[in-house]
Amino acid sequence: xxxxxxxxxxxxxxxxxxxxxxxxxxxxxxxxxxxxxxxxxxxxxxxxxxxxxxxxxxxxxxxxxxxxxxxxxxxxxxxxxxxxxxxxxxxxxxxxxxxxxxxxxxxxxxxxxxxxxxxxxxxxxxxxxxxxxxxxxxxxxxxxxxxxxxxxxxxxxxxxxxxxxxxxxxxxxxxxxxxxxxxxxxxxxxxxxxxxxxxxxxxxxxxxxxxxxxxxxxxxxxxxxxxxxxxxxxxxxxxxxxxxxxxxxxxxxxxxxxxxxxxxxxxxxxxxxxxxxxxxxxxxxxxxxxxxxxxxxxxxxxxxxxxxxxxxxxxxxxxxxxxxxxxxxxxxxxxxxxxxxxxxxxxxxxxxxxxxxxxxxxxxxxxxxxxxxxxxxxxxxxxxxxxxxxxxxxxxxxxxxxxxxxxxxxxxxxxxxxxxxxxxxxxxxxxxxxxx
Amino acid sequence: xxxxxxxxxxxxxxxxxxxxxxxxxxxxxxxxxxxxxxxxxxxxxxxxxxxxxxxxxxxxxxxxxxxxxxxxxxxxxxxxxxxxxxxxxxxxxxxxxxxxxxxxxxxxxxxxxxxxxxxxxxxxxxxxxxxxxxxxxxxxxxxxxxxxxxxxxxxxxxxxxxxxxxxxxxxxxxxxxxxxxxxxxxxxxxxxxxxxxxxxxxxxxxxxxxxxxxxxxxxxxxxxxxxxxxxxxxxxxxxxxxxxxxxxxxxxxxxxxxxxxxxxxxxxxxxxxxxxxxxxxxxxxxxxxxxxxxxxxxxxxxxxxxxxxxxxxxxxxxxxxxxxxxxxxxxxxxxxxxxxxxxxxxxxxxxxxxxxxxxxxxxxxxxxxxxxxxxxxxxxxxxxxxxxxxxxxxxxxxxxxxxxxxxxxxxxxxxxxxxxxxxxxxxxxxxxxxxx
Numbered sequence: 001x002x003x004x005x006x007x008x009x010x011x012x013x014x015x016x017x018x019x020x021x022x023x024x025x026x027x028x029x030x031x032x033x034x035x036x037x038x039x040x041x042x043x044x045x046x047x048x049x050x051x052x053x054x055x056x057x058x059x060x061x062x063x064x065x066x067x068x069x070x071x072x073x074x075x076x077x078x079x080x081x082x083x084x085x086x087x088x089x090x091x092x093x094x095x096x097x098x099x100x101x102x103x104x105x106x107x108x109x110x111x112x113x114x115x116x117x118x119x120x121x122x123x124x125x126x127x128x129x130x131x132x133x134x135x136x137x138x139x140x141x142x143x144x145x146x147x148x149x150x151x152x153x154x155x156x157x158x159x160x161x162x163x164x165x166x167x168x169x170x171x172x173x174x175x176x177x178x179x180x181x182x183x184x185x186x187x188x189x190x191x192x193x194x195x196x197x198x199x200x201x202x203x204x205x206x207x208x209x210x211x212x213x214x215x216x217x218x219x220x221x222x223x224x225x226x227x228x229x230x231x232x233x234x235x236x237x238x239x240x241x242x243x244x245x246x247x248x249x250x251x252x253x254x255x256x257x258x259x260x261x262x263x264x265x266x267x268x269x270x271x272x273x274x275x276x277x278x279x280x281x282x283x284x285x286x287x288x289x290x291x292x293x294x295x296x297x298x299x300x301x302x303x304x305x306x307x308x309x310x311x312x313x314x315x316x317x318x319x320x321x322x323x324x325x326x327x328x329x330x331x332x333x334x335x336x337x338x339x340x341x342x343x344x345x346x347x348x349x350x351x352x353x354x355x356x357x358x359x360x361x362x363x364x365x366x367x368x369x370x371x372x373x374x375x376x377x378x379x380x381x382x383x384x385x386x387x388x389x390x391x392x393x394x395x396x397x398x399x400x401x402x403x404x405x406x407x408x409x410x411x412x413x414x415x416x417x418x419x420x421x422x423x424x425x426x427x428x429x430x431x432x433x434x435x436x
Numbered sequence: 437x438x439x440x441x442x443x444x445x446x447x448x449x450x451x452x453x454x455x456x457x458x459x460x461x462x463x464x465x466x467x468x469x470x471x472x473x474x475x476x477x478x479x480x481x482x483x484x485x486x487x488x489x490x491x492x493x494x495x496x497x498x499x500x501x502x503x504x505x506x507x508x509x510x511x512x513x514x515x516x517x518x519x520x521x522x523x524x525x526x527x528x529x530x531x532x533x534x535x536x537x538x539x540x541x542x543x544x545x546x547x548x549x550x551x552x553x554x555x556x557x558x559x560x561x562x563x564x565x566x567x568x569x570x571x572x573x574x575x576x577x578x579x580x581x582x583x584x585x586x587x588x589x590x591x592x593x594x595x596x597x598x599x600x601x602x603x604x605x606x607x608x609x610x611x612x613x614x615x616x617x618x619x620x621x622x623x624x625x626x627x628x629x630x631x632x633x634x635x636x637x638x639x640x641x642x643x644x645x646x647x648x649x650x651x652x653x654x655x656x657x658x659x660x661x662x663x664x665x666x667x668x669x670x671x672x673x674x675x676x677x678x679x680x681x682x683x684x685x686x687x688x689x690x691x692x693x694x695x696x697x698x699x700x701x702x703x704x705x706x707x708x709x710x711x712x713x714x715x716x717x718x719x720x721x722x723x724x725x726x727x728x729x730x731x732x733x734x735x736x737x738x739x740x741x742x743x744x745x746x747x748x749x750x751x752x753x754x755x756x757x758x759x760x761x762x763x764x765x766x767x768x769x770x771x772x773x774x775x776x777x778x779x780x781x782x783x784x785x786x787x788x789x790x791x792x793x794x795x796x797x798x799x800x801x802x803x804x805x806x807x808x809x810x811x812x813x814x815x816x817x818x819x820x821x822x823x824x825x826x827x828x829x830x831x832x833x834x835x836x837x838x839x840x841x842x843x844x845x846x847x848x849x850x851x852x853x854x855x856x857x858x859x860x861x862x863x864x865x866x867x868x869x870x871x872x
Contacts, residue, residue: 005492009481009525010482010486013485018540021478038800041775043451043454044457045451047547048503069505070505077446090443093443103807104454109483138808253793257793309440339477353574354691370474372574372578375572
């Protein structure tokens with residue numbers, strides 16, 4: 001007898017069982033519907049690309065997490081590690097076929113050979129949506145609106161999207177001759193949520209002096225209302241400051257749309273160092289603040305400079321589906337999606353197989369999901385299968401029913417039986433019983 | 437200025453542009469709905485697995501098409517090249533959590549470094565559905581029914597599913613002492629569609645003599661009706677021949693279900709050599725016979741013998757989505773799915789941005805898709821964008837409309853305008869105009 005190979009998956013990779021997969025698909029359908037409603041269209045790109053495309057020319061050592069190898073033709077290839085780089089390559093490669101502004105969404109797996117501690121996975125589903133080809137308050141606002149509408153579509157109203165503008169901070173520092181300290185100051189600010197105010201002032205004071213440190217902290221500390229925060233900023237920045245004008249335009253749209261309670265102007269949001277150049281945002285679930293941002297993004301002034309000389313400004317956001325799924329589960333916001341059919345047609349007499357299948361087909365035509373138990377096993381075994389799967393109803397058609405030509409429908413939850421039903425009446429009764 | 441990297445994809449890999457991606461998603465949604473109606477549930481598995489799992493222990497040289505490499509931990513890993521092997525590993529690995537029979541569907545990408553001539557791609561979407569844990573006519577029939585229902589759901593009625601049974605042919609040969617010639621005879625039969633009858637008889641006669649060759653040919657040549665073919669087979673096989681009994685049971689279900697016109701008993705179907713052990717089937721589009729089978733499969737008596745000692749008989753089929761998509765396009769059976777929103781709110785005065793977005797939100801709440809043009813560009817540019825994307829309607833809210841507080845809706849197809857509308861009336865009019 002040959003040896004058995006242990007049926008294991010790679011560390012950091014997982015199967016998706018039916019219940020989870022249904023939940024995932026449900027989320028993707030909901031979000032697709034939101035994106036479509038805002039005029040975004042779906043695209044897809046290859047999982048595998050030239051390593052040079054994904055990593056840039058100097059990519060040799062830049063990202064050790066990337067799955068990179070030589071293919072059959074000795075080409076240097078890699079699995080995509082995000083959806084942004086492939087999108088940049090896509091925009092550069094299809095410039096002739098596309099119109100601008102181009103608004104796409106992309107839901108797809110990405111791969112990173114990360115440390116699997118702290119519950120990180122090496123394969124995960126990313127959901128990105130971007131609006132490219134325009135630098136405008138309108139496009140910024142639309143992305144923010146899509147974010148809020150996405151969470152609402154998933155049943156989450158208690159969400160807060162923190163918004164800031166990357167340049168705001170630069171302008172503040174520049175006006176004070178602190179450009180040179182930009183990076184260390186930004187890194188310190190990034191730690192803001194982990195440090196208490198005293199520690200923060202101390203670290204900042206080391207970089208720019210105590211007075212500046214206090215001013216800086218008051219600059220990035222939100223006031224009780226967004227209007228006050230914006231007003232406070234206005235006093236610390238030149239009056240023609242574009243970033244501030246952009247934020248004011250956004251807030252006018254947010255307020256006119258009745259969305260003020262979902263947004264928070266938060267100057268402490270910086271979103272890393274290199275990529276973003278305009279508005280930046282992070283999304284927090286008010287009932288699960290500890291899990292951090294579940295949807296982040298911002299504006300960048302040139303998406304695809306590696307692949308084209310055409311300048312493509314854009315704005316977009318990204319949702320990590322696995323983290324979101326875990327959050328929804330914890331919030332019990334995942335509605336129960338049954339993986340089971342509504343009706344099991346019991347196989348009581350193999351000679352009647354064609355009739356069982358004809359009834360199942362009639363139930364399906366009436367909009368119900370139905371299946372025939374596939375073998376003439378003991379009734380107890382068939383009912384145990386229904387119970388194991390959570391099938392709520394079963395149809396009996398045995399010798400007794402055959403004599404009358406009528407079916408018996410049993411509600412397996414209430415154990416109530418409905419006898420003497422025609423096929424149509426079986427379907428109608430089952431539909432009625434399915435209603436909550 | 438840095439060099440530009442050419443934004444190219446790997447040979448055999450493609451981007452999916454919005455129109456195609458929408459069509460693909462539409463098909464996946466339709467098929468999911470069919471599978472669910474029959475009680476099938478979705479699963480997913482990792483794209484990357486241990487090479488040993490995917491290729492078996494002797495896999496070193498077995499499949500040169502597989503993308504195989506060493507990961508960061510020097511593990512020997514590979515990208516899945518089909519959905520059957522991962523499913524076998526899945527069933528063995530989750531035996532304790534699953535019930536039997538287990539009916540799953542799986543829609544996912546697979547990768548094969550194939551020769552890209554003849555329009556083959558190296559990354560493609562596979563759609564598999566299987567019923568595992570039972571060897572029964574009921575499960576066989578259900579898979580056939582799902583296949584027919586799948587094509588119907590895609591708008592294809594003119595489909596014919598050719599069905600046979602792998603063992604039928606073995607039994608015929610065994611009863612004539614021709615077991616030893618099984619493989620060469622099967623290979624010759626496999627060429628049946630390419631050879632004319634004379635050539636076929638000649639080649640077969642070389643293997644088993646002229647009389648046997650003629651008998652063989654009449655055995656595998658369908659009669660005008662399936663009933664006659666089955667009756668003719670009955671005369672050439674022992675009366676207790678199980679494969680024939682299985683086929684008769686299937687045909688009883690097919691006829692009772694009113695599905696006879698979609699199926700054809702065709703003894704020439706053999707589906708390769710190793711894997712299948714029971715019923716086998718291939719699906720042909722009557723209006724596109726030349727593209728070959730668009731959905732094939734069969735029964736196997738042991739899915740996961742590499743990974744578990746538990747015997748898992750099953751039956752299933754597989755659809756290649758890319759080929760199907762090409763076929764649907766050729767048949768013009770792809771309903772037009774517009775990638776464009778229904779309404780473009782024109783940005784005529786940047787000061788009114790919040791009002792434009794409020795109107796777009798109102799349209800969306802009324803169930804329409806809508807977007808605001810993001811920049812205050814010339815009207816001609818905005819309308820050109822609408823035309824390029826195929827957006828059918830535009831809303832004007834300029835100085836004139838602002839004075840009255842009413843909107844103008846323009847049907848860009850008929851060039852008719854509707855003036856003096858409230859937000860609600862705009863939504864209602866747009867919905868009416870969208871109707872075909």
